[in-house]
Amino acid sequence: MNRKTAVWLLIPAFFGVLVFTFFPLIEIAIPTFQSQAGFFSLYTQFLKSSYNWTVIGRTFLIAVLTVIIVLILGLPISLWIGRQKKTVRQVLNLLILFPMLTNAVVRNFAWIIILGRDGIINKLLLSLHLIKAPLNILYTNTSIIIGSVYLFLPIMINTLIGSVAELNVEIEEAAAVLGSSPWHTLFKVIIPQLATSILTGCILVFAGTMTAYTTPQILGGNRHLVMATLIYQQAMTLGNWQNASVIALILIVISALSMWLMKRLSYRLDRRMTNA
Amino acid sequence: MANLEVKNLAKSYDGKTKVLQDISFTIENGELVSILGPSGCGKTTTLRIIAGLIQETAGQILVNGKDITKTPVYKRNFGMVFQSYALFPHLSVFDNVAFGLKMHKLSKQEINEKVSGILEMTGLSDLASQFPAQLSGGQQQRVSLARALVTNPEMLLMDEPLSNLDAKLRLKMREEIRKLQQEMKMTVLFVTHDQQECFAISDKVLIMNQGRIEQFDRPENIFHHPRTEYVARFIGYDNFIPVNADNRQDSYHIAVKGTRLTTEENNENAKVLTIRPENIQLNADSTENTLTGTITGREYLGQSFKYTIHSELGDFQVEEARQKMRSSGDEVKLTLRAKHLHPLSE
Ligand SMILES: Nc1ncnc2c1ncn2[C@@H]1O[C@H](COP(=O)(O)OP(=O)(O)O)[C@@H](O)[C@H]1O
Numbered sequence: 001m002n003r004k005t006a007v008w009l010l011i012p013a014f015f016g017v018l019v020f021t022f023f024p025l026i027e028i029a030i031p032t033f034q035s036q037a038g039f040f041s042l043y044t045q046f047l048k049s050s051y052n053w054t055v056i057g058r059t060f061l062i063a064v065l066t067v068i069i070v071l072i073l074g075l076p077i078s079l080w081i082g083r084q085k086k087t088v089r090q091v092l093n094l095l096i097l098f099p100m101l102t103n104a105v106v107r108n109f110a111w112i113i114i115l116g117r118d119g120i121i122n123k124l125l126l127s128l129h130l131i132k133a134p135l136n137i138l139y140t141n142t143s144i145i146i147g148s149v150y151l152f153l154p155i156m157i158n159t160l161i162g163s164v165a166e167l168n169v170e171i172e173e174a175a176a177v178l179g180s181s182p183w184h185t186l187f188k189v190i191i192p193q194l195a196t197s198i199l200t201g202c203i204l205v206f207a208g209t210m211t212a213y214t215t216p217q218i219l220g221g222n223r224h225l226v227m228a229t230l231i232y233q234q235a236m237t238l239g240n241w242q243n244a245s246v247i248a249l250i251l252i253v254i255s256a257l258s259m260w261l262m263k264r265l266s267y268r269l270d271r272r273m274t275n276a
Numbered sequence: 277m278a279n280l281e282v283k284n285l286a287k288s289y290d291g292k293t294k295v296l297q298d299i300s301f302t303i304e305n306g307e308l309v310s311i312l313g314p315s316g317c318g319k320t321t322t323l324r325i326i327a328g329l330i331q332e333t334a335g336q337i338l339v340n341g342k343d344i345t346k347t348p349v350y351k352r353n354f355g356m357v358f359q360s361y362a363l364f365p366h367l368s369v370f371d372n373v374a375f376g377l378k379m380h381k382l383s384k385q386e387i388n389e390k391v392s393g394i395l396e397m398t399g400l401s402d403l404a405s406q407f408p409a410q411l412s413g414g415q416q417q418r419v420s421l422a423r424a425l426v427t428n429p430e431m432l433l434m435d436e437p438l439s440n441l442d443a444k445l446r447l448k449m450r451e452e453i454r455k456l457q458q459e460m461k462m463t464v465l466f467v468t469h470d471q472q473e474c475f476a477i478s479d480k481v482l483i484m485n486q487g488r489i490e491q492f493d494r495p496e497n498i499f500h501h502p503r504t505e506y507v508a509r510f511i512g513y514d515n516f517i518p519v520n521a522d523n524r525q526d527s528y529h530i531a532v533k534g535t536r537l538t539t540e541e542n543n544e545n546a547k548v549l550t551i552r553p554e555n556i557q558l559n560a561d562s563t564e565n566t567l568t569g570t571i572t573g574r575e576y577l578g579q580s581f582k583y584t585i586h587s588e589l590g591d592f593q594v595e596e597a598r599q600k601m602r603s604s605g606d607e608v609k610l611t612l613r614a615k616h617l618h619p620l621s622e
Pocket residue numbers: 289290295313314315316317318319320321322
C-alpha cells in the first residue's frame with residue numbers, strides 16, 4: 001500500500017475523531033470565553049475561590065497518592081506473576097482483570113459495605129479492641145483513594161506483567177555475580193529496565209484517577225468533592241453549565257500537562273535503551 | 277587470581293533426575309580450563325553452581341582452600357561472561373563496566389582509572405558513552421568481558437561466550453581471550469561445545485557426558501590418549517574394534533578373527549581398540565597390523581579423501597591425503613600402526 005492510498009483510508013477515521021472528540025471539546029470551550037466581564041474572567045473568577053483550589057488540590061493529591069500506592073502494590077505482584085510460567089501467568093492475569101468486567105457502581109457499593117461505620121473493617125477492629133469507636137473511613141479522601149487503588153491496580157499490573165516476562169534473567173544474575181545484593185539489583189537493575197512500562201502505568205492510573213467520577217461520587221460523598229464530581233454538581237445541581245465547562249477544561253489542561261511531562265520522561269528513557 | 281577446587285558436586289533440579297554426579301576437579305592458579313560436552317550434559321549447571329547462582333544438591337567448592345559453598349553469589353567475587361552477554365541495557369558501556377567497581381565501593385577516581393584502563397585494553401575506549409543496544413555482537417562481547425575483568429575477580433567463568441558470534445570473529449575473539457588470560461595470569465573456566473575451540477585455547481580440558489566427567493587432562497593427552505570410547509568418539513576417533521579376554525594373547529597382542537594386532541600401550545583392561553581415520557595407512561609397505569578390505573564409500577574433504585572400507589573386522593573410516601581418489605570396490609591393504617592403536621577400558 002502506498003502513502004497516497006493510506007492517506008485516503010485514514011480520512012474516515014480523521015472525521016470520526018474531528019466530529020466525536022474535537023467538536024464537543026470546542027463546543028464546551030467556546031462559551032467559557034464568552035463572559036461579558038472579559039475573555040478569561042470565568043477562569044480568574046473560578047481560580048479566585050479558595051474552595052475551588054481545595055477541590056483541585058484534593059483531586060491532584062488523590063491521583064498522586066493513588067499512583068504511588070498502586071505502584072508500590074502493583075510492582076511486586078507484577079514481578080511475581082511475570083516470572084511464572086506462561087500458562088500460569090495468563091490465568092493470573094485474567095483473574096486480575098476479572099473485577100473490571102463487573103459494574104463500577106456495584107464495585108463501589110461493595111466498598112461502602114466494607115468501609116462504613118458498621119462495615120467489616122470497623123467491626124473487626126472493634127472486636128479486636130484495637131479501637132473504641134468506629135472510624136470514619138467512608139466519605140473521606142481515604143475511602144476515595146482505597147476505591148481508586150482497587151479500580152486501577154489491575155491496569156498497572158496488566159501494564160507491567162508483559163515487560164517483566166520479557167526481562168532477561170541473566171542480566172540480574174550478571175549483577176549478582178558483580179556483587180549486587182538482591183535489593184540493589186531490584187532498584188538499580190530491574191526497575192530501571194521497567195521504567196518505560198512503569199511510567200506508562202502511572203500515566204494511565206493518574207489520568208484515570210484524575211477524571212474518575214463514579215468512585216469519588218459514591219465513596220467521597222458531598223463533602224469531599226473532586227473536580228469530576230464538582231463538574232457534575234455545577235452542571236446538574238446548580239445548572240451552571242458555563243462553570244462546569246470551565247472546570248472541565250482546567251481538568252483537561254492539568255491532566256494533559258501531567259501526562260505530557262511523564263511522556264517526555266519516558267521518551268528519554270526509551271531512546272537510551274532501544275536506539276540502534 | 278586463585279585456585280579452585282570442586283569436590284563431589286552433584287545436582288538435581290527435580291529431586292529425581294541427576295543432572296550432575298560426582299564432579300571433582302581442580303583448577304590451578306592461572307590456568308584456563310574448558311568444560312567440553314554436548315548440549316544438555318550439565319556444563320552450564322556446573323558453572324552456575326560455582327558462581328553461586330544455583331544451589332548444589334551435594335558437594336563443595338573451595339577457593340584457595342576456603343569453602344565458599346554457603347557464600348551467596350554477590351559475595352563470591354567471580355567474573356562471569358554469559359552466553360547472552362547480559363549487559364545492562366539502561367547503562368552506557370562505561371557504567372556497565374563500572375557497575376562491579378561501584379559494588380566494591382571504590383572512589384570515583386579509582387573507578388575512572390580502572391574503567392578507562394580496561395576499556396583501553398579491550399579496544400572499547402571510543403564506545404564508552406554508547407549504550408548496549410547500539411553495539412555489534414562482538415563489541416557487546418568485549419564489554420561483557422571488560423565488565424567481568426575490571427573487578428579483578430578470583431576467577432573468570434565463561435559460558436559459551438563465543439557461540440553467538442560468526443565463525444571469523446569467533447576465531448579472533450578466542451585468540452584475544454587466550455592472550456588476555458595469559459597477560460593477566462587469570463584463572464578461567466570456559467564452557468564450550470566446540471572441540472576445536474576448546475583444544476586451541478585450554479591448558480586443560482574437562483570432557484563431560486550426562487553429568488559425569490569422562491576425562492580431565494591436557495588437550496594433547498586427551499587427543500592422543502582418550503580414556504573412554506565416549507571421549508574418543510567425541511574427538512574424532514571413528515574406528516572401534518571390540519575385544520574381549522578370549523582375544524587377548526598377552527598384554528601387547530590381540531588376535532581378532534584371525535587378524536593379529538599389536539599395541540604399544542598395555543591392553544590388559546581393553547574393551548575396545550581405537551584409531552583415528554587419518555592414522556590408518558592404505559597399501560603401505562609394511563606388515564605391521566595389516567588387514568585387507570574393500571572400499572564401499574568415498575567422500576571428498578578438500579585436503580583429503582575419506583573412505584569407508586569394509587573388512588573382516590567391520591567397517592573402517594580412513595582419511596587419506598592423496599592427489600588421486602581411489603575407486604569404490606577397490607581392494608586395499610590397511611595398516612593400523614601400533615603406536616596409533618589405543619586400547620580403551622571403558
Ligand atoms: N532450571 C532448570 N530446571 C530443570 N532442569 C534444568 C534446568 N536447567 C537445566 N536443566 C537440565 O539439566 C541438564 C543440564 O543442563 P545444562 O547444564 O544447561 O547443560 P549444558 O549447559 O551442558 O547444555 C539438561 O538436561 C537440562 O534440561
